[in-house]
Amino acid sequence: MSNFISQASYKLFKTAAFQLDPEFVHEHSMGFLSKFPGLSSKIFGENDLGTRYTLNIGGNSWPFPIGLAAGLDKNAMAIDFFSKLPLGSVEVGTVTPKPQAGNDKPRLFRIVEEESLRNRMGFNNDGADVLLERIKRSQKNGRVLGVNLGKNKTTPADKACDDYATLYKKFASDCDYLVINVSSPNTPGLRDLQGEEEMDRIFDALAPLRTEKPRPLYLKIAPDLSDEGILSLVEISKKHNLTGLIATNTTIMEERGPGGVSGKLLAQKGREVRFKILEALKETPDIDLIGVGGVSSSQDLFDFWKAGGNLMQVYSAFIFQGPALLQGIFQDVEKLLQRNDSDSLSQLLENRDKIDWL
Numbered sequence: 001m002s003n004f005i006s007q008a009s010y011k012l013f014k015t016a017a018f019q020l021d022p023e024f025v026h027e028h029s030m031g032f033l034s035k036f037p038g039l040s041s042k043i044f045g046e047n048d049l050g051t052r053y054t055l056n057i058g059g060n061s062w063p064f065p066i067g068l069a070a071g072l073d074k075n076a077m078a079i080d081f082f083s084k085l086p087l088g089s090v091e092v093g094t095v096t097p098k099p100q101a102g103n104d105k106p107r108l109f110r111i112v113e114e115e116s117l118r119n120r121m122g123f124n125n126d127g128a129d130v131l132l133e134r135i136k137r138s139q140k141n142g143r144v145l146g147v148n149l150g151k152n153k154t155t156p157a158d159k160a161c162d163d164y165a166t167l168y169k170k171f172a173s174d175c176d177y178l179v180i181n182v183s184s185p186n187t188p189g190l191r192d193l194q195g196e197e198e199m200d201r202i203f204d205a206l207a208p209l210r211t212e213k214p215r216p217l218y219l220k221i222a223p224d225l226s227d228e229g230i231l232s233l234v235e236i237s238k239k240h241n242l243t244g245l246i247a248t249n250t251t252i253m254e255e256r257g258p259g260g261v262s263g264k265l266l267a268q269k270g271r272e273v274r275f276k277i278l279e280a281l282k283e284t285p286d287i288d289l290i291g292v293g294g295v296s297s298s299q300d301l302f303d304f305w306k307a308g309g310n311l312m313q314v315y316s317a318f319i320f321q322g323p324a325l326l327q328g329i330f331q332d333v334e335k336l337l338q339r340n341d342s343d344s345l346s347q348l349l350e351n352r353d354k355i356d357w358l
């Protein structure tokens with residue numbers, strides 16, 4: 001079906017949905033999409049990506065370089081739906097070992113005029129057992145599946161490593177990559193785990209499990225770190241042989257209220273953190289950076305590629321633009337390939353200094 005119809009249907013949905021409470025809409029949309037996974041191909045067309053756009057990064061083949069960021073399909077309800085959109089990956093979670101309710105409502109807010117969101121969800125999720133069953137039942141349609149791991153609120157900081165180990169063990173055989181999330185601002189003390197000692201404790205606890213069940217492993221970090229903090233986490237990723245970093249999670253903007261802000265209000269900060277990390281990783285091409293935070297157009301992706309990055313994720317822009325965001329990026333990537341007379345994206349990015357950009 002044409003882009004015009006899919007754009008019109010999302011516009012219509014958005015007009016109604018934005019009159020209602022954001023979390024109410026989110027919950028009901030996910031419930032609906034879980035029941036009608038075939039809807040994506042009906043409305044948005046078949047998105048059989050083939051191999052033209054595939055990037056082989058960190059032990060996985062991403063059929064498209066844009067993925068869905070954690071938190072949107074928190075409970076792994078609609079993997080089948082998202083796997084039919086022009087997305088290369090779906091990251092579910094954050095999941096904690098035990099189910100938990102999260103913070104009191106309301107806890108999700110739209111900042112419409114700035115195409116941004118603020119949330120103080122607090123890792124509300126159905127827990128590891130339920131998510132694992134849903135993941136096992138899902139059809140990924142060739143997409144890469146990531147699972148984002150967090151600690152329960154009641155787990156003390158010095159026992160956080162046990163939660164991450166439990167979750168690693170649980171999900172390693174049923175996903176394509178795992179993420180250690182220590183960067184949500186909504187679990188008290190979580191971001192303190194980004195300290196060197198705390199990181200060592202977590203990754204030392206994971207080491208034997210990683211030997212037993214090797215699986216690509218990323219660390220997701222906050223945008224609100226000092227330059228030294230960022231560089232120390234780059235060093236941690238090298239020291240513990242991680243597949244890469246994911247930057248960034250939401251940012252704290254006290255003037256906007258409690259919680260973490262995402263979308264356009266995060267874009268500049270997220271970009272600066274990512275460029276710092278890419279610079280620091282220049283000498284270690286084996287460690288990758290998945291870029292996230294304020295990504296809202298193909299230009300963001302192209303700028304990331306110019307700086308040496310490969311894969312990005314989206315969340316807030318998808319809420320504001322709908323699947324048209326993905327279709328627009330897809331079309332621009334195709335235009336870039338055609339303009340450069342290139343058969344594949346991986347080939348194109350091998351010689352990125354010579355690319356004739358759009």
Ligand SMILES: Cc1cc2nc3c(=O)[nH]c(=O)nc-3n(C[C@H](O)[C@H](O)[C@H](O)COP(=O)(O)O)c2cc1C
Nearest residue numbers: 069070071093094119248249262263293294315316
């Ligand atoms: C409502 C909401 C819930 C989120 N939940 C999680 C989460 O559970 N785990 C996580 O790692 N990131 C979570 N995030 C952060 C996103 O994955 C992403 O890092 C952040 O929103 C920045 O990207 P964006 O500007 O494209 O939204 C959440 C974001 C939002 C808006």
